[in-house]
Amino acid sequence: xxxxxxxxxxxxxxxxxxxxxxxxxxxxxxxxxxxxxxxxxxxxxxxxxxxxxxxxxxxxxxxxxxxxxxxxxxxxxxxxxxxxxxxxxxxxxxxxxxxxxxxxxxxxxxxxxxxxxxxxxxxxxxxxxxxxxxxxxxxxxxxxxxxxxxxxxxxxxxxxxxxxxxxxxxxxxxxxxxxxxxxxxxxxxxxxxxxxxxxxxxxxxxxxxxxxxxxxxxxxxxxxxxxxxxxxxxxxxxxxxxxxxxxxxxxxxxxxxxxxxxxxxxxxxxxxxxxx
Amino acid sequence: xxxxxxxxxxxxxxxxxxxxxxxxxxxxxxxxxxxxxxxxxxxxxxxxxxxxxxxxxxxxxxxxxxxxxxxxxxxxxxxxxxxxxxxxxxxxxxxxxxxxxxxxxxxxxxxxxxxxxxxxxxxxxxxxxxxxxxxxxxxxxxxxxxxxxxxxxxxxxxxxxxxxxxxxxxxxxxxxxxxxxxxxxxxxxxxxxxxxxxxxxxxxxxxxxxxxxxxxxxxxxxxxxxxxxxxxxxxxxxxxxxxxxxxxxxxxxxxxxxxxxxxxxxxxxxxxxxxxxxxxxxxxxxxxxxx
Ligand SMILES: Nc1ncnc2c1ncn2[C@@H]1O[C@H](COP(=O)(O)OP(=O)(O)OP(=O)(O)O)[C@@H](O)[C@H]1O
Ligand SMILES: [Mg+2]
Numbered sequence: 117x118x119x120x121x122x123x124x125x126x127x128x129x130x131x132x133x134x135x136x137x138x139x140x141x142x143x144x145x146x147x148x149x150x151x152x153x154x155x156x157x158x159x160x161x162x163x164x165x166x167x168x169x170x171x172x173x174x175x176x177x178x179x180x181x182x183x184x185x186x187x188x189x190x191x192x193x194x195x196x197x198x199x200x201x202x203x204x205x206x207x208x209x210x211x212x213x214x215x216x217x218x219x220x221x222x223x224x225x226x227x228x229x230x231x232x233x234x235x236x237x238x239x240x241x242x243x244x245x246x247x248x249x250x251x252x253x254x255x256x257x258x259x260x261x262x263x264x265x266x267x268x269x270x271x272x273x274x275x276x277x278x279x280x281x282x283x284x285x286x287x288x289x290x291x292x293x294x295x296x297x298x299x300x301x302x303x304x305x306x307x308x309x310x311x312x313x314x315x316x317x318x319x320x321x322x323x324x325x326x327x328x329x330x331x332x333x334x335x336x337x338x339x340x341x342x343x344x345x346x347x348x349x350x351x352x353x354x355x356x357x358x359x360x361x362x363x364x365x366x367x368x369x370x371x372x373x374x375x376x377x378x379x380x381x382x383x384x385x386x387x388x389x390x391x392x
Numbered sequence: 393x394x395x396x397x398x399x400x401x402x403x404x405x406x407x408x409x410x411x412x413x414x415x416x417x418x419x420x421x422x423x424x425x426x427x428x429x430x431x432x433x434x435x436x437x438x439x440x441x442x443x444x445x446x447x448x449x450x451x452x453x454x455x456x457x458x459x460x461x462x463x464x465x466x467x468x469x470x471x472x473x474x475x476x477x478x479x480x481x482x483x484x485x486x487x488x489x490x491x492x493x494x495x496x497x498x499x500x501x502x503x504x505x506x507x508x509x510x511x512x513x514x515x516x517x518x519x520x521x522x523x524x525x526x527x528x529x530x531x532x533x534x535x536x537x538x539x540x541x542x543x544x545x546x547x548x549x550x551x552x553x554x555x556x557x558x559x560x561x562x563x564x565x566x567x568x569x570x571x572x573x574x575x576x577x578x579x580x581x582x583x584x585x586x587x588x589x590x591x592x593x594x595x596x597x598x599x600x601x602x603x604x605x606x607x608x609x610x611x612x613x614x615x616x617x618x619x620x621x622x623x624x625x626x627x628x629x630x631x632x633x634x635x636x637x638x639x640x641x642x643x644x645x646x647x648x649x650x651x652x653x654x655x656x657x658x659x660x661x662x663x664x665x666x667x668x669x670x671x672x673x674x675x676x677x678x679x680x681x682x683x
Binding site for chain 2: 296297299300301302303304305306307309310313314315318319321322
């Protein structure tokens with residue numbers, strides 16, 4: 117192969133010479149060391165808070181190995197029941213996500229700074245922050261009190277938490293749109309509604325669909341967890357099995373969860389790819 | 393054969409002592425300084441001026457997309473678009489009577505061309521149909537007819553983003569056409585197009601002006617297009633009106649006063665020498681027939 121090397125000239129003008137390497141940005145000198153010291157102090161403090169005991173972990177490997185071996189062989193005797201409960205879990209995720217998407221469309225538009233005035237988008241954003249900040253597990257505990265044990269409490273928990281997440285994601289997409297098509301609609305005398313339908317939505321739709329599918333995937337995973345506190349589905353089964361030391365069947369349940377979650381992730385990822 | 397349209401009520405344009413200042417962190421920019429213009433119904437006017445002279449600011453103010461400073465008034469077709477720095481309360485209704493064609497087309501790229509054209513009619517249809525995207529056969533027909541007039545009927549159901557620049561700009565003109573506007577504004581509508589597309593787009597403007605009778609104001613970077621298609625030229629420099637008169641009156645001295653030193657290098661006192669990119673002699677403006 118023929119390689120051309122560009123020679124560096126003998127004389128480099130000062131204006132160029134002073135710009136030959138990238139200027140140093142960010143933290144320099146003392147600030148850098150102080151930040152490093154702060155970070156180290158934080159991690160040491162957190163070490164005690166988290167009661168980190170690596171030595172015990174090493175000493176207890178025997179126990180852990182014993183517990184692990186109790187899970188095998190997996191006991192698939194009741195697999196029909198587990199599969200049925202797994203389907204219930206997927207149903208919880210489906211409705212939780214669907215309701216969240218419906219709510220996140222208006223709430224996402226209302227929390228976009230380029231569509232709504234500050235006295236609307238700020239309060240809506242704070243409300244969505246709250247919905248997002250509280251884990252779906254905690255919402256599940258609350259809704260179990262409100263509507264009783266079972267899948268419906270799970271649906272409501274996922275609905276509220278996911279609305280908070282999707283509204284934020286949706287509004288971030290809206291705030292990144294090209295304003296020109298919107299102005300094109302405005303110039304024809306179109307209403308706010310027309311600007312949104314023909315200027316905003318066509319631009320954001322692919323990403324909105326993609327985010328919704330992604331949240332559905334995560335919600336299938338979350339739905340297994342909220343089942344553990346009594347909000348229905350496979351999680352509840354897993355909890356009962358573990359509580360009665362039935363590790364073999366619990367292992368079968370875990371296997372079914374893994375297979376389902378992986379399968380849904382794969383399918384959903386395919387659909388998302390096709391969307392964009 | 394493309395379909396000709398019935399004439400419409402052309403709008404007069406009146407701009408009275410309009411100024412526009414932009415305040416940014418560093419300082420104040422006078423985009424328009426005490427500009428007054430009167431345009432009669434049915435005129436076709438070119439707006440010229442160097443970059444940053446205030447052309448877009450003026451056109452956006454005319455379209456009711458931007459407010460001006462207190463003190464000025466803009467009326468279109470006898471209706472006040474804005475006065476004293478405030479948009480009229482019925483500005484959306486007024487906008488529906490003004491078609492705007494932008495340099496970057498401003499179409500929703502993912503929607504079919506025909507839907508983008510139908511958007512020109514949304515100000516006249518009920519909200520539920522706006523949301524549902526339901527257009528009546530009569531509305532779809534009007535949109536297709538407009539596409540036929542600008543010569544891109546073939547592309548009606550293509551995604552707008554897949555069209556060439558010149559085709560997208562003609563789709564944008566069709567969107568303005570279905571508004572049946574008394575005034576059409578073009579903000580450098582040909583600045584990002586190749587010469588062939590420039591011609592088709594400018595011919596579309598000329599034809600709307602001639603056949604429908606709409607008033608047309610179009611800003612242009614290249615003076616030769618202004619000379620070819622418009623009888624009257626309005627020139628801005630640093631926000632001030634520096635020329636307003638017949639295209640024929642644009643001599644080298646005037647152009648130098650508009651563009652400053654930029655045109656000194658271009659040639660002597662012969663105005664034609666100032667036009668380096670004069671297109672080959674074009675036939676009398678006539679719209680291509682979409683066949
Ligand atoms: N939103 C804005 N904020 C601050 N300054 C602005 C804004 N819009 C325009 N200006 C300034 O106003 C002046 C006129 O701008 P305008 O876009 O109207 O010029 P133009 O004649 O259309 O230029 P071009 O030919 O480059 O499109 C410029 O100095 C510009 O920097
Ligand atoms: Mg401009």
